[in-house]
Amino acid sequence: MIHQKIRHDPATALIRAVLTLARGQAQLEEHRGTSWASATFTGMRHVMRVSLLGETGVRTGAWLVGTLPDHEFHIAGHLVADITVSEIHRRAEGTPRMTLTIEALTVEAD
Template identity: 45%
Template sequence: MHCEQDQTRFTRRADPLLPRRSPWLALLSQVMALAQGQGQLLRHAERGWTSATFTGSRHVIEMEFTGSEAIAAGEHYIRTLPDHEFAVPGHLVADATIIETDHTQLPQPRLTITAELLLVEDA
């Protein structure tokens, strides 16, 4: 008995019902670059987001800057994040906001920054 395999069943194709890959890595890479290598990532959380016309995700990123030089980089991060032009494949950054800061001096200078970014899928 001879059986031929149908090769088409092994072909991968885009399925619109499957979720798209999350853009978190591209987003975090660019956020870390804005921190000038001085910030330490404390937390990243992602949750789905939809409106009547758009689909995307909301990202909360918490970073810590320790020491005077790092705090200067953190202040730069605060100034530049909201207007930064992100390049995240398949997505647009619709909003980038600093939602919380905490600055302490002892036992050493430390600045903790929490940002929230809204990404929408680019049609």
Template identity: 45%
Template sequence: MKNDVGSQLTMQLQQYFGRYGEITLKREKPWASITFSGTRHYFELITEPGVEEKTVNALLAPLVSHEFDISGHFVADILVHLRAPADARIAIDILTIVDPVGKPAD
């Protein structure tokens, strides 16, 4: 099993969405500001057939405040892109930052 940040996020997102959909890491892009560095992760959630839109929305709403456990990093931002009601694909962007005071990743 991989221990990189993208793999950890993928695994935790899949646990979060469970049987309602499948999460895939589509790409990653380095990110930096004057004081911080990190990575922007681009995910796609494909909801399972028959899952109602209200169920998906109920899962997506609290995602922005979900606590992820990522070694040496923290989630700074989560963006869920709007979708058409009949679209089973949802784009989710997550910005992770290297934790300047946390324990380094193994």
């Protein structure tokens, strides 16, 4: 039997994890991923934008801002080395809306 190391897609896993953490209140608007490497690690830098609508969505967005930096993500084969909300845009008129720009660095765990 041949054993191969299966490479998991960290971008899809990270997006899924963030949207799950938002309890169905967030929608992905955009994701950009670029390869990243240091002398000892390889990985990917991620920039994603999510939107949250309505009062419940905006409350969830505010909760995410405080939760994401300390959240322990479980992504097969990867570690979330850093994650932060770099931009927050709020709209109060009409239906409340919050848009978050989230930046993250995932590194291969092996």
